[in-house]
Amino acid sequence: MGRARVCVLGSANMDLVVFAERAPELGETVAGRRFVTVPGGKGANQAIAAARAGGDVAMVGSVGDDPYGRQLRAVLDDAGVDTRALANVAETTGTAHILVEDGGENSIVVVPGANGTVHGLAYGLDEALTGAQLLLLQLELPLDAVLAGAKAARERGVKVVLTPAPAQPLPAELLKCVDLLVPNESEALVLTGKDDVNSAAHALAELVPEVVVTLGADGARWLRRDGAGEHVPAPSVQVRDTTAAGDTFVGTLAVALGEGRPMGQALRWATAAAALSVGQEGASTSMPTRARIEEFEARTFGAFGR
Template structure:
């Protein structure tokens, strides 16, 4: 559950500031990406865990409402995971994640491998233990399922995980942590030593796509006024997975995913801000029409 405080200026270390709004919004990177993919037109199953608290009830209900199959979502003793988020007046955010029930997903449960094997793509994040991430990734590789990894929260990745990752989608900060290179183009080149494809998200500057034996491709993002960027990256990944699963050319898929993310940042909250497919289609078509007319 995202516990979101809205402030004019984020507090510095040791500083207390007064906020102007507070919301509790269903979130979590895995759930966010599941909702984004479902609203983008994908058939989505969620594997994970919630606690026995009220947050767990709300989190499960929000996924079901979005059309996500929650048959793989466990309920465990204790508290659900929480993210404590501060959003400033420019829409930028800082986040503290407390894993809670997420910390129990250290491997696959009965039925999980079957769910993975039936998929076109497996979206992975790092808000569960690495042993759980690795187990899911290996199952996907065994069944020929595309593995898309968002390396957040940022941390060094074991070579074993990178070896079974098809597409890595870090943001600029995460790419720098993984490679030690602050320039996105340099970071993208470095990532290709470990994975065949990478997309570095660049916020308002769009995204950078890199694949082995080709020059990186920059895809700009639509220019919009951001209210809350909390779920932009997860919206992008969920929409991108659907677009690629439908066989769209890479640049078209990236542009469509960017349109979905641009819609999400204009609204408050995480999963609540994510657009439905018809909205993304209409927005993307308007952007294309504008470029064509110019």
């Protein structure tokens, strides 16, 4: 089994995280108990998750030439991510302002910063796609850059995996290039206007070849356009912070698919990785290594190769 080759075109943010008993109501002030800064952004998170899961990963995007940008680059480098296509720009590095409640749920405000300077065919993407099996995309970069990346991947025969977050209308031109769409439950409902996840999944499967809807504590639901599908339950774990669970899932899923795993096995591996991530605080800091994923997946679901 060869090493999965994954390219990520996406955002790199510094996460500014406050932990509090609960989120304030509008106009209300509540006391927080702790503040930390953690490297994040959906693109960087997925790249780190894929690298820790054993993938050969390249990251394409932009950061500022400032302390946050230098820290993000160092964390990606330390994880083994190729950052040659992560450009330095004059704009400040993007930030995500995150409030995590004691129950583990979170709310996030993102300030794009350098991420907002990525337009059209991103710097270094051509080279980064060379030899790649999958391109991971999200919607924290300008849509024209996402579309250009998807088209470039499709032209090269690289599988396109899109996380439609933050949720917004998806142009038909983009959907034509997507091989696998991975929304969470709320994103699936927003994208389709449906009031239940089953209907939403079927509606999305009419637009793209395959859909995986992540369901938090309920696991994940896979549906293929031809009607094939599977529901994988989530392991029962103590939840501390759900911030990076979705990105951990996608990065790990990409590695499993790049290694040629059948979708059912890939889903179990990714679900195990996401469950491990919610037991730790932070985004990139919570992502498990391949060894931890394999041990936990085997203990939870049985042997990975089964």
